[in-house]
Amino acid sequence: MITVWGRRNSVNVQKVLWALEELDIAYTRENVGGSFGGNRDADFLAMNPMGLVPVIRDGDVTMFESNAILRWLAARYRAGVLRPSDPKGLAMAEQWMEWAQVNFSPAVGTLQMNLVRTLPESRDHAAVTAATTRAAELATLADRWIARHDWFAGHDFSFADIVMGALFWRYKGLAIERPATAHLDEWLDALQERDPFRRTVMAVPRARDLADWNRIEKETG
Numbered sequence: 419m420i421t422v423w424g425r426r427n428s429v430n431v432q433k434v435l436w437a438l439e440e441l442d443i444a445y446t447r448e449n450v451g452g453s454f455g456g457n458r459d460a461d462f463l464a465m466n467p468m469g470l471v472p473v474i475r476d477g478d479v480t481m482f483e484s485n486a487i488l489r490w491l492a493a494r495y496r497a498g499v500l501r502p503s504d505p506k507g508l509a510m511a512e513q514w515m516e517w518a519q520v521n522f523s524p525a526v527g528t529l530q531m532n533l534v535r536t537l538p539e540s541r542d543h544a545a546v547t548a549a550t551t552r553a554a555e556l557a558t559l560a561d562r563w564i565a566r567h568d569w570f571a572g573h574d575f576s577f578a579d580i581v582m583g584a585l586f587w588r589y590k591g592l593a594i595e596r597p598a599t600a601h602l603d604e605w606l607d608a609l610q611e612r613d614p615f616r617r618t619v620m621a622v623p624r625a626r627d628l629a630d631w632n633r634i635e636k637e638t639g
């Protein structure tokens with residue numbers, strides 16, 4: 419049985435839980451990180467010296483870094499379900515996973531940290547302005563791609579849609595100005611048809627502010 423360490427309101431944990439559900443793999447989860455703590459304990463640091471969630475244990479494989487975990491699960495289980503079997507599809511999926519981790523995730527993370535997880539008086543307004551502009555540029559760019567493709571890898575749903583989907587869902591929940599992204603919105607509508615997305619991402623309400631965040635974390639784990 420696979421074990422996942424991580425709180426359900428972490429976007430990176432959500433990606434792993436969503437992938438596990440798409441692959442129909444049984445798992446157990448330990449609530450770690452945020453107000454649950456545990457991620458600075460020696461036992462946890464032995465699994466991930468960064469002290470961050472998610473971490474998984476799958477037999478003799480214990481690992482961290484959500485995108486790498488997705489790659490492991492997709493390669494190990496039900497080949498072709500999340501990892502495209504054609505080289506071009508795989509290349510495109512990998513391209514968007516890297517793009518999301520290096521570009522979109524930091525912009526959304528800055529917005530989330532400041533606008534939701536920080537009290538108004540302590541927010542870094544310059545950082546919010548810069549991240550709002552950056553995220554808008556990036557969302558527009560991704561919208562142009564998905565206008566010409568059914569999914570981020572091309573023809574089929576893949577782990578790239580999990581990475582982009584969890585992040586884009588969070589971005590859409592922020593109280594900021596956003597550009598029109600009609601094609602991304604259509605793709606997001608298609609994701610909402612998937613039970614694994616509903617159970618792992620949508621099931622955790624998006625918080626509006628810190629009090630909301632703390633309440634949801636307690637309620638949903």
Ligand SMILES: N[C@@H](CCC(=O)N[C@@H](CS)C(=O)NCC(=O)O)C(=O)O
Nearest residue numbers: 428429430451452470471472483484
């Ligand atoms: N690049 C890492 C980032 C992991 C990360 O930043 N995790 C955050 C949650 S999204 C975390 O552990 N924060 C500390 C905490 O929850 O206490 C990944 O993709 O797994």
